[in-house]
Amino acid sequence: MESIAVGSGTMPLVGLGLWKIDEADTATAVVDAIRAGYRHLDSASDYGNEVAVGRGISTAIDAGLCRREDLWVTSKLWNTFHDPKHVAAACQRSLDDLGLDYLDLYLVHFPIAQPFVDFADRYPPGWFFEPQADAPSMELAAVPLSDTWRAMEELVEQGLVREIGICNYNSGLIHDLMTYAKRPPAMLQIESHPYLSQEALLRTAASYNIPVTAFSPLGALSYVALDMASDNESVLDEAVVLSAAQRVQRTPAQVVLRWAIQRGTAVIPKTSRSERLIENSSLFDFSLSGDEMAAISGLNRNRRFNDPGVFCEAAFNRFHAIYD
Known part of the structure; x- marks a missing residue:
């Protein structure tokens, strides 16, 4: 599988996204993915399944399917641990749950600081500060992102992580980050698919030599069950995608993932089905024409699902926009 340079390492362009995989299915999904050739796993404390991810990694290593050094494992710092005095502990908790000595990449999950929630009280903490309150709501904490980033940089110095990066940042936050970062972000992870092509943000990242990973690269599929997308918002049904799929004799999903790879982003599609694991990673023996790339990019409607x-307003009783 092809890779891209990320900091001082190389990351496979296709990874297994672990968001919304049921905990009971996670370990098996990880083993199946590694057996199918995946070496890139994208996790996060907020997903609530890192212990199971760790079991899958351990099982795969014990079975001789891979070595730890063959894997690229990403996790993310949750909002409630932005205060510098909690960053290392949050990272260590993910390491303990995953059964690892280091992470290849650790990302700031959202540019949103929330009040600290102790591990003993609730883990993962979620978005509510007091979910049992009569009228629970999302709360914010006065922690500058610059303070959080300096604590992230210390994780590299401590040997807990190899590389650090950011998720869900906009161009303005990236410009600001680059004025104070002693260690520039090694990765930007963002929602991106043909309905949300994010061309300006990709160009901003490229101007700072920051590689990009696209989450939800197939668009609405992960969001319909959450009532965050409707059934008629599938990019896989678009005529230009279907036409390209017919020409290259691949599935619409493979065409959309190839579009993402061909425009320079890594992808982390989610699946727990073994046949889809193989399909989602079989992207490197065909290519899309310039016209097909342009037509798929032309589907952009700035439709953000996440x-x-x-x-936040709908589910956590507080309006909190981070994109204009």
């Missing part, structure tokens, strides 16, 4: 400015 938008705190929408779901």
Whole structure:
């Protein structure tokens, strides 16, 4: 599988996204993915399944399917641990759950600081500060992102992580980050798919030599069950995608993932089905024409499915936009 340079390492362009994989299915999904050739796993404390991810990694290593050094494992710092005095402990908790000595990449999950929640009280903490309150709501903490980033940099110095990066940042936050970062971000992870092509943000990242990983690269599929997308918003049904799929004799999903790879982003599609694991990683023996790339990019409608400015108010009783 092809890779890209990320900091001082190399990361496979296709990874297994672990968001929304049921904990009971996670270990098996990880083993199946590694057996199918995956070496890139994208996790996060907020997903609530890192212990199971760790079991899958351990099982795969014990079975001789891979070595630890063959894997690229990403995790993410949750919002409630932004205060510098909690960053290392949060990272160590993910390491303990995953059964690892280091992470290849650790990302700031959202540019949103929330009040600290002790591990003993609730883990993962989620978005509510007091979920049992009569009227629970999302709360914010006064922690500058610059303070959080300096604590992230210390994780590299401590040997807990190899590389650090950011998720869900906009161009303005990236410009600001680059004025104070002693260690520039090694990765930007963002929602991106043909309905949300993010061209300006990709160009901003490229101007700072920051590689990009696209989450939710197939668009609405992960969001319909959460009532964050409708059934008629599938990019896989678009005529230009279907036409390209017919020409290259691949599935619409493979065409959309190839579009993402061909425009320079890594992808982390989610699946727990073994046949889809193979399909989602079989992207390197065909290519899309320039016209097909342009037509798929032309589907952009700036449709963001994972938008705190929408779901925080709907689910957590507080309006909190981070994108204009």
